[in-house]
Structures are given as C-alpha cells and as structure tokens.
Amino acid sequence: METFVNVPEGSHFPLQNLPYGVFERPDDGERHVGVAIGDSVLDLAVLHERGLFEHDALRDERPFDRPSLNAFMSLGRPVWQAVRERVTRLLRADEPALRNDEALRNHALLARDDVTMLLPAEIGDYTDFYSSKEHATNVGTMFRGEENALKPNWTWLPVGYHGRASSVVASGTDVRRPCGQQRPDDNAPPVFGPTKLLDFELEMGFFTGPGNALGESIAVEDAEEHIFGMVIVNDWSARDIQGWEYVPLGPFLGKSFATTVSPWVVPMAALEPFRTGGPEPDHEPLEYLKESGSHAFDIHLETAIQTEVMNAPHTVCRSNFRYLYWSMEQQLAHHTVNGCNVRPGDLLASGTISGPTPDSYGSLLELTWRGAEPLDLPGDAGERTFLEDGDRVVMTAWAEGDDHRVGFGEATGRVLPAR
C-alpha cells in the first residue's frame, strides 16, 4: 500500500499511521483538524467542505473545522473507522480524487514545517495513573524505603490521581522552572524558591471518545470503544516541591506547572498490529478488571536531553509502553466503575513508564537514583542529576513495523529560568 505523498525513509507518518492533530493554517490562520502524512499535513476541513466524507454522522457536523478534536472524538469508533478508511483511500497512489486535483491538493496538503501545531483537544479532565510497577517500586523505595515501596493497593487497582488540565501544553512550549515550598532540612522550617530538582516523566496518554453518563460505568470489555488514540506525555515534576506537599492528598504544585503532550494523536487502529502481551500479573485482579487477550502495545520510547552547549539531543532513557502492568482498558474501567463520567477529549496518562533495567527508567529521579548517580552527557556537556535552565527534553515514541514506523513524533520542551 503506497501513497502518492512523499514519505521519507524512517518517517513516523507513513500511510499506515495517519494520526490526527489540530493545526493553524499559515495562509488564513484558520484552525483545523489534519492528518500527518510524511512531511505533510492533510487538512480534513478542506476535504470535508469538498464533500469527500460521505458518512451520515458527518453530513450535518463540521468536526474538522474546529480548533480541537473533541467533536470528532465524540462521534465514536464507527465514524473514526470510516474517516480513516476514507483518508487512506484518498492518499493512495492508485486513487486520483486528490492526487490528480492540483488545486485541491495545493489547498489541502501543506508542509508540516509551515504549520503551527496546537493542543489536540480541549481537555476537560486530565488523569494521571501510576501503572508501571518498576516506576512505583523505584519511587516508593526512595520516598518511603524498600519495605514500604509498593503499597498494598497497587497490585489490586490502577492507582491514579486527578491532574491539572489547564497546564497541559502542546509540544514545543517552553516550561518555566516553578517556585514553591521545599523542606530540605527536616529540622528547620520549609523554604521558598525555584525548584532544585526539576525532572521529566516519560509517559504515554490516551484521549477518550464518547464516554459515559454520570452514574454509569464503562465495562473493561467495552473500553476500547472509548479510546480514541494515544500521545506522548511529559509530566514535568518538581521533586522537592512534590516531596514536601504530597502527604496526604497527593501531588499538586509539584506537577501542575506544566504537562507536555505530542501534537499528533495516533489512532488505536494504527497501533493494532503492535498489540502484545503485558507483564504477568502478581495475582488475578477483581472481576471488573479482568480481561482476556493481549492489551499491551509494543511501542518503543525514548527520552533525550539537549543542554545549551550541546548540538543535538542525547538519549538518556529507552523504555517501552508494554512494560505497563495495567492496560488502558483497565484504567478506563476502573476510572468509571464508581460512576465518574468521562467526556470526549479527556486525557488519561499512564504514569512514568520505567522498564526493568536502569537505562529504561523514565525519570531523572530514577536514572540518577535521586541525584546519587549523575548521568554523563557527551563531549563538554558535563553531567546532570536534575534539569538545568536551558535544557531541552525531547521524548519520542514509535512502533517498529517490517518496513515502516508508526510513530508519535516528538514531545519537547525547554526549561526557562524561574521568574
């Protein structure tokens, strides 16, 4: 299956992917839903206006002529599938409708370099889970000691918390070093100032589709119907602020200053070929969390750091989405089992995804073991325990096919000095 659009070798966006994003057109400043293909973006609002989507549910809707994916997410999986099939067809080398219409092509196919990518959804609520056993164990060991590392509830339910939706930003947004209370000396009062322990957290997240009404729930076997697609998430963390504030109500200002997401939402249909088994559970879960089949995905994850004196990012962590103990379906079933309603465009993130080996740990906290083992950076760049001003963090993710990659692009952000 080939497309008439040029897709460079190693591109994250071949015809097999077709992720959705929201972008601003350089010509008229309009904000539309588009699909990435190679180095281009295909404007779905333009195609829709030309009558190229014939699905009933789309006839009276304008889900692509919008500054967010929420309306499209709300339409549900049959519509997502129909649109995906239609876009695939229109981009195929043997389909003339778009290929041979030069005026349409010029208007609908834009260079990705020329457009500004925006946050893909208006996020009603953002939830962050804690679903990597390796991460929970590492952090628990450091914060509470080895014996108390994994709390008794951890293997029974996907532990999670409500995050801050307002400060979720699109990739490329600079991140201001936060100020806050810290208590470096347990025998002295806390102090106020810029965080000294600024960290990244390598995560993946998914956006929800139709969702459920308040008081109802989504069964684990139906959860797929409500998972629109996935993005990379960098859950920036200020460890000193977090460590002082988090008992007993959980993380708050140590996280709420910024969360970066990649701009392209990879649909679950594109990830289907990469479905695989996850870790063996420690014990059977309760009935509402039981599922059969394979619910993990083989998605390679990397985090790189580029300091101000470096010419290119240096990879400091290689992990994989399949390490997660709890699946997205289990997370969604758990989240709604009490009747909590999920709406189109909600973001549910995995928590830091650490693997079994030290080079697969998804945060500097773990990679440097709370600063005890600094990371060596190449050349004259010295070493890092936590992030310094000017550092750029680059996260990337992809699933490796036979002769192509289904990728997520990047989630990047640069650290600005505290105000």
Add this chain to the structure above:
Amino acid sequence: METFVNVPEGSHFPLQNLPYGVFERPDDGERHVGVAIGDSVLDLAVLHERGLFEHDALRDERPFDRPSLNAFMSLGRPVWQAVRERVTRLLRADEPALRNDEALRNHALLARDDVTMLLPAEIGDYTDFYSSKEHATNVGTMFRGEENALKPNWTWLPVGYHGRASSVVASGTDVRRPCGQQRPDDNAPPVFGPTKLLDFELEMGFFTGPGNALGESIAVEDAEEHIFGMVIVNDWSARDIQGWEYVPLGPFLGKSFATTVSPWVVPMAALEPFRTGGPEPDHEPLEYLKESGSHAFDIHLETAIQTEVMNAPHTVCRSNFRYLYWSMEQQLAHHTVNGCNVRPGDLLASGTISGPTPDSYGSLLELTWRGAEPLDLPGDAGERTFLEDGDRVVMTAWAEGDDHRVGFGEATGRVLPAR
C-alpha cells in the same frame, strides 16, 4: 434600600445579595444568566438586549446570553462591580425603568419556582483544599492516629488536590451510590461492591475570575481581583473506597462520583459586610502567603438530613466559614505560585469545614466518629452512621445582617441505590 420586588421575610436573596446563576427559561428553553431577588429571578440577557447595561466592556459582548457564567467571570472586577450597581439600581423601589415597564418586567422577572437552575459555570478545573484544621485533625486522627494526625506541611501551606471537574453537578441532582474496591479486612484481599460508608462533606467554594497566564502567578494581595463569588459545595465521599485507594496519590474514586454545588454564586461584594478575622495562625506563614487585615467571612453553615420516612430535613451540623485556617486569597496565591494557570470558571473549594465543637463537624465521618457514635434522628427515623439510600442531604449557608440575610440557598442531593 428597598426593592419593588417582593422579598419575603428571611429570604436569602434581598437586594443586598444579588447572586448570579444560570437558568433555563420555561417559555423558550433559552439558557441565560440571571440574578436572584426574593422569590424571583431577573434575566440579565433580556435587560442587556434592551440596552440597559452601558459599560464599555459589555457593549460588544453578550456575557448573559450564555449557558454559563464563564464569559462574565472573565471580564474582571470593575465590570462585575458596574453590573452589580446597575442591577441594584434597576431593582430599587425608586427607579422606574424596570418597575414601570410592565412588558419588560413580565419578560425579565420570572418566578424562581418556574425556572430550572443549571450548573453556574463550565468548570475547567476543580481544586479541593483541606483548610479546616479541625477537620484535618479529626480525619488524620481516625486514619493515621493522633500523633500523626496533622502532617508537618499542614500549617505551612494550604494542602489541596485536584478534584474531578466532570462530576460537579447542580443542586437537586440525584447521587448514585458508587461501587468500588474496599478492604474491610486487612488480612484478606479487597472486595468490590457498593460503598457502605457514604458521606457528605460540608464545604464552600469560590469561582475564579480572569486568572493568570501559565508561568505567572497571582500574588496574595491581588487574589481578590480573581475571586468572583462563592457557592456551597457538598463533596460527597465514599470513605471505604477512599481509605483503600488514597495512598500515595490522594483521593480519587472515593470522591469523583459526584460533587454538588448550590446554583447561586454570591458575589464577594455582597459578603463584604461580613468580613471578619480567622483563627490565629500557629506561626507566621512564608512571605508569599502573608496577608494583613481580615480575610475570613462570618457565614453560618448547616447540613440537614431527610430520610425517606421523615417529613422535613433535620439539621445535624452547624458550622461557620470563618473557622477556616487558610483564606481564599492564600489558597489562590499558593495554587498559582508555581505558575499553574487558573482560568475563569475554575472552582476552588475549601475542604470540609469543621468547627471546634462536635456538633459543628462537617461530615458524618466526624459527627459519628467513624460510625462509633450514631446520630439520633427525630421521631421514628432511627439513627444514622453513614448515608442510606433515599436519604436527602440539604446544605445551606447565610450571613446574618441586621434586618436581612445574605444567603446561598441550598445545595441538595438524594442518594439513589447502587446500580
């Protein structure tokens, strides 16, 4: 100062109050912003259309012809003040513009009994603090023992957490008893089922105005500019679900099934006469939380329960907003000190407001001391430890003036059986 509209004795809504709400008109189903006066609601969209608001900021906006207060909240305090002055004037007995225009009056003044009240804002983010020292001490004692009750951070910062925005509902919405994991026996696996420990939490909350950009913060002395007004909040809680899930990331499903708010947002200008001092702090706070003057408000709070066999609600708790240790300004300054952005329509709640005496405790958990001391209900209604199906919880709040009350109306909800 009198109004030509009838205000019954003891009404929560005299001319001194003028709270804002969103309602659905019975005639055309339109959703507008209105103001409560006596037993009536004044439709501000109708007045605006008639050209009765002349403020520059309102000329090209239609902030009242909307299904939420967010647009009006975003305009800022000078506009709020101008609208309040205008509405006060229009309702005065000595002002003919509305009083003498029968057609306008019939269209703009509706019986409150005839309209449906809606959630006052589209809540972008909902934050719940934990700012009553008595409540934090009571709950901490029960969950972690007396010595560990108040964590060391509590007197240094307003502890809070992100709540779930999607499940905040308007007063009158029934609340389905949630299901979830509980672990009644520490030596056995957890079990799944309807919560056995369903509780209310008596809180107050405030909606934010313009807010701050990401990376900036709101100084404690500027916080008032961003506080639009207050509502009653019932933060329904499932204590068994909460107790099992909340370590280490805080409350999640034990709270996210429903949060009820009263429909009328009382503007801060109406509460100004009831400003008073709060509790003496245990020690000086850090600089960014320091404030001079009085920042508490003398607002009387009550919670009543009406079971299915009772003819009227029975008051089980009498508390006061002035018991809170941390002020709203301190909460907002703390929330944004790390650069976290607050948007118009965000809801920041106080946490349960318990007073010093046992009859002032703001939750059944505290009132019955975790079920050990059941509450006696009148007549044949028996006793209560936690809420049972069919129970209706009624919260009310008012500030007592010389010859009038500035009140909040009610926040009510009835418990439906688990699904």
